[in-house]
Amino acid sequence: MGSPTVKTPRLYQQVAEKLVALIESGKYTVGMRLPAERDLASMFSVSRPTIREAVIALELESFVEVRMGSGVYVIESRKRKSRFSDKDVGPFELTEARALFEGEAAALAASMITDDELAQLAETLNEMACENNNDIETHEAADKKFHMIIARATNNSAITSVIEGLWDERERSVLTRRMYQKVRDCGVKPSVEEHREVYEALKAHNAQAARELMRGHLMRVIDGILEATEVEAVEAARNQVTKCRERYSMTRNLY
Amino acid sequence: MGSPTVKTPRLYQQVAEKLVALIESGKYTVGMRLPAERDLASMFSVSRPTIREAVIALELESFVEVRMGSGVYVIESRKRKSRFSDKDVGPFELTEARALFEGEAAALAASMITDDELAQLAETLNEMACENNNDIETHEAADKKFHMIIARATNNSAITSVIEGLWDERERSVLTRRMYQKVRDCGVKPSVEEHREVYEALKAHNAQAARELMRGHLMRVIDGILEATEVEAVEAARNQVTKCRERYSMTRNLY
Structure with a gap:
């Protein structure tokens, strides 16, 4: 029935891009823990599922590491290359x-x-x-x-x-x-x-x-x-x- | 989301193929009217919407002509070439x-x-x-x-x-x-x-x-x-x- 046609980047991708910008600007540095999920959700005015998707997208791109029960940490990455696929519905x-x-x-x-x-x-x-x-x-x-x-x-x-x-x-x-x-x-x-x-x-x-x-x-x-x-x-x-x-x-x- | 994947020919296509075989065998000759829709439906054990789809497929292939209020007539065609697309859901x-x-x-x-x-x-x-x-x-x-x-x-x-x-x-x-x-x-x-x-x-x-x-x-x-x-x-x-x-x-x- 044709490929999913997504005109604008998915919401989680927009959030992920903003977080990348904050990491690259030095606001969040290597080793730092990102704000709590509920705070990120209110910061970007999105739902918490959207934050989860953004965090996992960042994890896939090696920007962060998720430590269960602790938080999301910015990591030093060798391969911060690509941007997030804009076809991924989640x-x-x-x-x-x-x-x-x-x-x-x-x-x-x-x-x-x-x-x-x-x-x-x-x-x-x-x-x-x-x-x-x-x-x-x-x-x-x-x-x-x-x-x-x-x-x-x-x-x-x-x-x-x-x-x-x-x-x-x-x-x-x-x-x-x-x-x-x-x-x-x-x-x-x-x-x-x-x-x-x-x-x-x-x-x-x-x-x-x-x-x-x-x-x-x-x-x-x-x-x-x-x-x-x-x-x-x-x-x-x-x-x-x-x-x-x-x-x-x-x-x-x-x- | 990928193309519609249809493993077997659609039902109306199977019916259309059978009608083509009957026309080509001389059972229904040029100028003849096909049996009534309800008779075709019971002949092929399919629903009447399926017969309608088959008849329109035959019309598109120039095997028959539909005369409203009268019936479906076998016509002489110059271009009885193709078979029916097997992607057409109807x-x-x-x-x-x-x-x-x-x-x-x-x-x-x-x-x-x-x-x-x-x-x-x-x-x-x-x-x-x-x-x-x-x-x-x-x-x-x-x-x-x-x-x-x-x-x-x-x-x-x-x-x-x-x-x-x-x-x-x-x-x-x-x-x-x-x-x-x-x-x-x-x-x-x-x-x-x-x-x-x-x-x-x-x-x-x-x-x-x-x-x-x-x-x-x-x-x-x-x-x-x-x-x-x-x-x-x-x-x-x-x-x-x-x-x-x-x-x-x-x-x-x-x-």
Whole structure:
């Protein structure tokens, strides 16, 4: 359906560029800790997820180092070369889009999913459960397979193509891959139970339940990323995560 | 988000190929009328929208001529050359995908649309109303502008990119352009009133109303295509259209 067309640099890129300018101007010097996330958010008038994306973009460019539970430190870098790709949508917007669109796809699929497709889903659930103990890449293959079976069950190739495109984007996005890596580093694994609930709703041909469970599952993926990328101490994080949810609670409260 | 990836030929293309084989085998000869749409649908075990797509694909390839109110006739053609593009999703699936995804985008946009964006929408409504009396291309520009302002009001570039991709696909698809042409030939113009209702819901920041009005608007676009591509006499069409709606009523009844 064509490449994502982004006219202006993404918000996190603008923030990252401003932080680079502050580092290069000597305002933040090597070894210094950057201000706390909430302070950066209010300094640039952006949400905290945007700050997380900017910080990880800076980390990828070797401007800073994230020390869990401590803060974000400016590091001396050999290779401060490139600027940030202006095609990278990032995991928050990508997963929000998936929550809305895959929710609707699940609702439509519930009306017409075949026994054969249900059997394929059940098999994929078993793969996911087995592979949760093994390597993460195989698990992710089963995860993608699960979501694509539902997309195809809509019998609408435009819908299938959009959902496949969002998965491709997830794999292509350096920022998204990096943030999912952090989620895995925290020991979080994709929830077989949540996928099973979606499967049960589809099996019952319950469109409304399928929509809500799929949407809820993907909104919890956003929660997982928010928690895993929290820089400050975990205790403090618990309280602060509430604020970051503000923006994404809009999607959550649409029903 | 990558091109639509279609592994097997689209259903309407398979039907079109079978009809070509029947024409080439001499089963249907030049000047003959093809069986009625409902008979073709049951002959190939497909829905009537699929037959419409196949017939228009055959028309584009100069195998047949559609005489409104009479039937589909095999014609002698100088240029029976190409096969049907296997990338063409067609207007039914495309518009169904738009109904689901743009409905959700409108609901999300309702929470956070700005006064500036609302002003742009109001201006676009005026353009649409003025241009309904003038050339259709300018109208379609205003139509697309309206939908893209709402997509961008989600503040989610993945969502914006998907919706823009579906519009691009609509412009790229020969089949879709041809079927919209038929809608215009019937004198149907995009409804300013339906767009105005969506605008009012957004202005009231009513997510549920915005979703339902946007979805309803696009499902009525599907109705318009079904009616405009009806080959048999209008009176008969009225009764038969009911059947064609079966498949798309699934989407309609999801709430």
